Amino acid sequence: MPPKRKANATASTDVAPPPAPETKVTRAKRVKIATPATLPSQANTAEMSESEAQPEPPTQLQQSELTASDAVIPTISAIHSNMKFVGPHASAAGGPFNAVSFTTKTAGQCFALFFASQRKWDRPPLTEDAIEKFKKACAANNFDKRHILPHGSYLINLGNPDQEKRSKSLAAFLEDVRLGISLYNFHPGSTVGECTPASSIALIADGMNQAIKTTPDVILVVENMAGQGNVLGGKFSELRQIIDLIKDKSRVGICLDTCHLFAAGYDIRTAEKFDAVMKNFDEVVGLKYLKAMHLNDSMNDLGSGKDRHDFIGKGKIGIEAFRFIMNDDRFNEIPMVLEVPVEPKTEIEMYQREIKLLYSLVGTVPKLNK
Numbered sequence: 001m002p003p004k005r006k007a008n009a010t011a012s013t014d015v016a017p018p019p020a021p022e023t024k025v026t027r028a029k030r031v032k033i034a035t036p037a038t039l040p041s042q043a044n045t046a047e048m049s050e051s052e053a054q055p056e057p058p059t060q061l062q063q064s065e066l067t068a069s070d071a072v073i074p075t076i077s078a079i080h081s082n083m084k085f086v087g088p089h090a091s092a093a094g095g096p097f098n099a100v101s102f103t104t105k106t107a108g109q110c111f112a113l114f115f116a117s118q119r120k121w122d123r124p125p126l127t128e129d130a131i132e133k134f135k136k137a138c139a140a141n142n143f144d145k146r147h148i149l150p151h152g153s154y155l156i157n158l159g160n161p162d163q164e165k166r167s168k169s170l171a172a173f174l175e176d177v178r179l180g181i182s183l184y185n186f187h188p189g190s191t192v193g194e195c196t197p198a199s200s201i202a203l204i205a206d207g208m209n210q211a212i213k214t215t216p217d218v219i220l221v222v223e224n225m226a227g228q229g230n231v232l233g234g235k236f237s238e239l240r241q242i243i244d245l246i247k248d249k250s251r252v253g254i255c256l257d258t259c260h261l262f263a264a265g266y267d268i269r270t271a272e273k274f275d276a277v278m279k280n281f282d283e284v285v286g287l288k289y290l291k292a293m294h295l296n297d298s299m300n301d302l303g304s305g306k307d308r309h310d311f312i313g314k315g316k317i318g319i320e321a322f323r324f325i326m327n328d329d330r331f332n333e334i335p336m337v338l339e340v341p342v343e344p345k346t347e348i349e350m351y352q353r354e355i356k357l358l359y360s361l362v363g364t365v366p367k368l369n370k
């Protein structure tokens with residue numbers, strides 16, 4: 001097990017303490033920043049509509065050419081006083097272990113990755129060697145398993161009533177969860193218009209129960225969805241229905257995606273409104289199930305049902321929602337992953353900027369009466 005990433009924080013308080021002095025921050029010294037010239041050419045791995053994202057071409061990272069920058073140090077120090085773990089959806093081009101160096105270059109404190117192509121079924125299984133290399137890279141960079149949030153393929157639909165298609169999904173799902181990870185984030189699924197939500201939910205839960213039996217400890221983290229079409233999981237009540245059917249409740253969790261929340265009609269634009277949404281989440285689902293966040297602004301309006309991510313503070317949600325997250329203890333200790341529409345050539349810089357922006361919100365006061 002990788003060494004625990006230290007948050008030398010004092011007990012939780014309502015108001016975040018000021019950032020710790022730089023001298024206390026050991027991790028910042030290890031942060032390396034890529035210059036634009038050395039950035040690998042990679043496809044966008046952020047979560048986007050199906051037509052936009054492309055499979056990732058394998059590339060090698062040129063670590064030797066990286067230079068350190070102290071531009072990110074103040075943002076790093078904030079985490080240690082605040083217990084917030086923000087990071088990128090890292091590119092795993094060239095192998096999952098590359099996601100680790102990708103993350104350190106962005107100054108991320110957690111990360112997500114795809115273990116296999118998110119849009120293709122024909123995926124060569126990961127070799128033991130690749131898995132071992134990944135685990136070693138995580139340990140060497142002090143990434144705790146609890147802060148690594150692999151994302152399942154978008155093709156997986158455990159809720160499909162078509163037996164053949166569901167078997168394919170289940171096989172891919174089982175393949176992913178056997179990788180010795182601690183969290184596994186996936187989209188609950190869709191009725192594809194062929195059955196009732198209740199029977200689709202029963203199929204999803206059945207697949208999850210099977211996966212849980214095959215592994216000793218992975219927590220299956222169901223993501224809330226934007227509420228589009230036949231897709232399940234846009235409502236808290238549907239997430240609850242899935243959890244209700246899971247036999248071992250210690251093995252199920254929820255990842256809240258802010259863009260999806262907003263698109264599904266949950267207004268999180270102010271601290272007050274976000275607080276009310278979180279209280280509702282606690283009542284309907286249970287706060288103890290919150291295992292991860294996806295931090296994304298939304299290109300579309302409240303209740304649009306459209307899943308189009310935007311940069312933090314640049315979309316229809318706005319910065320206040322993210323200020324709320326970065327200063328609220330309910331979001332402590334869990335991985336909070338950015339899935340913003342970064343450009344392949346500048347993705348590291350873009351993630352760096354977003355991560356820095358989020359940490360700069362720590363300790364700041366929300367604007368009232370927005």
Ligand SMILES: [Zn+2]
Pocket residue numbers: 047151186187223
């Ligand atoms: Zn997702």
Ligand SMILES: [Zn+2]
Pocket residue numbers: 047223257294339
């Ligand atoms: Zn997401």
